[in-house]
Amino acid sequence: MNVIELENVKKDYPLGATTVHALRGVSLAIKEGDFISIVGPSGSGKTTLLNIIGCIDNATEGSVKIHGKEVTTHSDRRLTDLRLHTIGFIFQTFNLIPVLSARENVEFPLLLMKKENLTNKEIRRRAEKLLEEVGLKEQMSQKPFELSGGQRQRVAIARALVTKPAIVLADEPTANLDSETGEMILKQMKELNLLEKTTFVFSTHDPDILKYANGVLKIKDGLMAS
Amino acid sequence: MLVFKIAWRNILRHKGKSIIIGSILFLGALIMTLGNATAIGMQKGVEENIVRGFTGHIILVSDQETKDNVLFTPMAKPLKILRDYDRISALLRQQDYVKDFIPMTRGGVAILGGSGMNFMLTFGCNFDDFQRVFGNPVEAVEGQLLTNGDHGLLVNEKSRQNQHKMQGYWLVPAGYELNRDNLSKEARSELPGLPQRSDLALGGFGEPNSTDLTLPIRAITRFKSLNNLMQEISIMDIESFRQIFGYYTAADVVQELPPEQEALLASGEEDLFGSADIFSSGSSSTVAELEKTIHAAPRPSAKINYDNAAYNYVSVLLKPGEDLGAAVARTRELMKGNGLPVKVLSWKQASGQVAQISDILRVVINVFVILLFFVAVIIIMNTLSMTAMERTEEFGMMRAVGARKGFITRMFLSETLTLSAIFGGAGILIGALVAWIFHPLGISSGESEILELLFGGEVFQPTLGVGGVVGGVAALGVVTLLAVLYPLFVARRITPLDAINRH
Ligand SMILES: Nc1ncnc2c1ncn2[C@@H]1O[C@H](COP(=O)(O)OP(=O)(O)OP(=O)(O)O)[C@@H](O)[C@H]1O
Numbered sequence: 001m002n003v004i005e006l007e008n009v010k011k012d013y014p015l016g017a018t019t020v021h022a023l024r025g026v027s028l029a030i031k032e033g034d035f036i037s038i039v040g041p042s043g044s045g046k047t048t049l050l051n052i053i054g055c056i057d058n059a060t061e062g063s064v065k066i067h068g069k070e071v072t073t074h075s076d077r078r079l080t081d082l083r084l085h086t087i088g089f090i091f092q093t094f095n096l097i098p099v100l101s102a103r104e105n106v107e108f109p110l111l112l113m114k115k116e117n118l119t120n121k122e123i124r125r126r127a128e129k130l131l132e133e134v135g136l137k138e139q140m141s142q143k144p145f146e147l148s149g150g151q152r153q154r155v156a157i158a159r160a161l162v163t164k165p166a167i168v169l170a171d172e173p174t175a176n177l178d179s180e181t182g183e184m185i186l187k188q189m190k191e192l193n194l195l196e197k198t199t200f201v202f203s204t205h206d207p208d209i210l211k212y213a214n215g216v217l218k219i220k221d222g223l224m225a226s
Numbered sequence: 227m228l229v230f231k232i233a234w235r236n237i238l239r240h241k242g243k244s245i246i247i248g249s250i251l252f253l254g255a256l257i258m259t260l261g262n263a264t265a266i267g268m269q270k271g272v273e274e275n276i277v278r279g280f281t282g283h284i285i286l287v288s289d290q291e292t293k294d295n296v297l298f299t300p301m302a303k304p305l306k307i308l309r310d311y312d313r314i315s316a317l318l319r320q321q322d323y324v325k326d327f328i329p330m331t332r333g334g335v336a337i338l339g340g341s342g343m344n345f346m347l348t349f350g351c352n353f354d355d356f357q358r359v360f361g362n363p364v365e366a367v368e369g370q371l372l373t374n375g376d377h378g379l380l381v382n383e384k385s386r387q388n389q390h391k392m393q394g395y396w397l398v399p400a401g402y403e404l405n406r407d408n409l410s411k412e413a414r415s416e417l418p419g420l421p422q423r424s425d426l427a428l429g430g431f432g433e434p435n436s437t438d439l440t441l442p443i444r445a446i447t448r449f450k451s452l453n454n455l456m457q458e459i460s461i462m463d464i465e466s467f468r469q470i471f472g473y474y475t476a477a478d479v480v481q482e483l484p485p486e487q488e489a490l491l492a493s494g495e496e497d498l499f500g501s502a503d504i505f506s507s508g509s510s511s512t513v514a515e516l517e518k519t520i521h522a523a524p525r526p527s528a529k530i531n532y533d534n535a536a537y538n539y540v541s542v543l544l545k546p547g548e549d550l551g552a553a554v555a556r557t558r559e560l561m562k563g564n565g566l567p568v569k570v571l572s573w574k575q576a577s578g579q580v581a582q583i584s585d586i587l588r589v590v591i592n593v594f595v596i597l598l599f600f601v602a603v604i605i606i607m608n609t610l611s612m613t614a615m616e617r618t619e620e621f622g623m624m625r626a627v628g629a630r631k632g633f634i635t636r637m638f639l640s641e642t643l644t645l646s647a648i649f650g651g652a653g654i655l656i657g658a659l660v661a662w663i664f665h666p667l668g669i670s671s672g673e674s675e676i677l678e679l680l681f682g683g684e685v686f687q688p689t690l691g692v693g694g695v696v697g698g699v700a701a702l703g704v705v706t707l708l709a710v711l712y713p714l715f716v717a718r719r720i721t722p723l724d725a726i727n728r729h
Pocket residue numbers: 013014015020021022040041042043044045046047048049727
């Protein structure tokens with residue numbers, strides 16, 4: 001079954017008097033349990049594509065289906081709930097809520113979804129376990145401004161995984177990390193992918209981590225290239 | 227919990243803005259509370275001193291009376307005679323909301339035989355009853371206060387000084403020596419040849435049957451409260467008043483005059499004002515004789531039952547806690563239901579400007595407070611909107627990971643309401659504290675009539691009470707909500723994409 005299905009998706013950004021065609025008709029299908037890497041030069045439209053899949057941006061044209069459901073017509077509220085329950089997102093640059101500690105940032109989405117029947121203790125334990133796994137056992141109570149760029153990125157990864165979402169989207173997740181930590185995190189993602197059948201889609205420039213992917217989508221000038 | 231935690235940390239994180247908003251809320255709440263305490267204190271002062279000390283809460287006049295402002299207008303047209311006082315009093319006595327009441331007369335008199343024209347607003351009453359009903363508002367500076375059945379005039383100490391300036395003589399109570407301690411500076415400079423008088427020849431005007439009468443000065447008096455304001459008011463015994471205004475004979479001709487005659491009388495009144503020699507018709511010797519004859523043998527028409535005599539109005543005092551509006555309505559019903567020709571006025575209606583000035587001040591205070599709120603709302607709104615924009619990343623991030631707009635709303639409101647509760651609450655608290663401290667101390671009006679009127683007495687006591695505090699909290703809530711509305715709209719509009727595009 002296709003977890004993600006895009007058909008002829010176009011995205012235009014108005015830029016002054018002109019229009020930037022960031023995506024010019026992208027079609028793709030990603031199955032459950034896929035571990036997909038999106039590669040392409042800077043400015044090719046990777047971030048734009050992930051944003052549209054992640055329901056934080058809407059396509060100018062075309063169809064976007066998550067779990068077979070068309071989302072382009074969803075209300076803001078339904079999209080929000082979809083982001084909370086189905087999608088984990090790791091952004092390229094900024095990621096965390098400034099006033100919350102590393103642990104609280106990871107707990108945040110779980111606290112938003114009250115229906116999960118988790119006690120505060122369980123939520124905390126889950127957050128702590130994930131932070132340990134990304135190597136931040138010592139930094140759990142530090143605020144984002146007290147963390148390095150790489151550490152912040154790892155907190156964001158832990159947060160994206162904490163709700164056990166069906167889809168995890170990551171925009172250059174390892175860009176701010178040293179190769180060792182990057183490898184470690186990719187391994188964890190892969191483990192989760194095999195264990196829970198979580199679908200991963202991540203963009204990268206890094207050829208080293210391509211080996212983990214079981215599929216590579218190449219994008220250039222807003223179009224898929226084979 | 228989560229919302230409050232984030233809200234509280236945000237308050238601490240954006241200390242500068244929190245302090246700006248907090249200070250405005252604090253100052254606004256403080257000024258509002260003090261303004262409120264001032265307004266309530268003044269209202270209380272008016273209530274205590276004017277209402278309980280002179281006018282009563284409700285004033286009953288004849289239904290022939292066209293104007294409401296029946297009490298304090300200087301040179302007022304004479305009031306109509308209030309008929310059926312015996313029945314009115316019987317009804318009032320049965321009402322549970324009535325504490326006490328007293329029938330009174332009121333009119334303008336001319337002081338005769340001086341160098342110029344001089345008018346006095348005079349009230350006639352059974353003075354013992356007056357003192358009892360109003361809680362002894364009048365005290366004697368010199369001489370002795372009137373007792374029921376006593377004839378004579380009570381002149382205010384300030385009025386005595388004015389009359390000295392205008393007429394040249396210094397009033398001394400009949401049978402008393404000149405008290406040098408109480409002389410004005412001007413009067414003192416005329417010693418030892420200072421002209422003195424112990425009686426005044428008075429002419430009532432505006433009534434067809436009015437006569438002149440020379441009345442002995444019984445006492446020089448002052449009102450314990452609001453003396454500056456009420457200095458032109460003199461009081462005489464009820465019978466002398468009736469004598470001057472011809473009420474004994476008038477009692478037989480209460481029926482209304484035809485309009486032509488009324489007009490004739492009105493023009494006659496003007497003549498009265500214009501020519502002084504009409505007043506000289508009643509020379510003091512004949513008046514004195516007349517007075518003797520009144521004492522010796524009352525005229526047939528004067529043989530009247532006390533309760534059925536002629537009065538102009540009845541002052542009604544309510545029991546503590548009674549609502550004025552409700553009591554006025556009930557009294558109106560009562561009088562109408564019993565077919566009595568009575569117009570029922572609240573003290574405010576009957577006192578005209580006197581009551582209005584203290585109302586105006588309250589309005590001024592309220593307008594000022596509203597203006598202040600307006601400014602506060604705008605500044606807070608601005609600051610909060612800026613904060614919302616600056617926090618685009620934070621709000622956008624929250625929305626990206628699945629926080630609904632409602633979550634943003636709750637967080638934003640919690641922050642502002644917490645600030646409002648802490649700083650605004652402190653403002654109300656400190657304002658209440660200041661009012662509470664100043665209440666027993668009081669603020670003196672000095673010699674100023676205006677201040678006295680505004681204060682409702684010589685001493686102004688800020689008063690707040692539970693109602694004032696509750697009102698303050700409500701106003702603070704309204705201001706906070708008004709100020710947060712637009713910034714909240716801004717914050718709710720922030721999308722995850724807005725946050726990403728910042729980078
Ligand atoms: N908000 C925007 N307004 C205007 N143009 C935009 C906007 N976002 C992206 N673009 C343009 O769309 C194109 C695709 O951008 P995108 O960020 O998707 O590229 P990318 O592949 O992620 O690049 P990088 O590898 O540098 O992150 C670029 O030409 C970019 O300039």
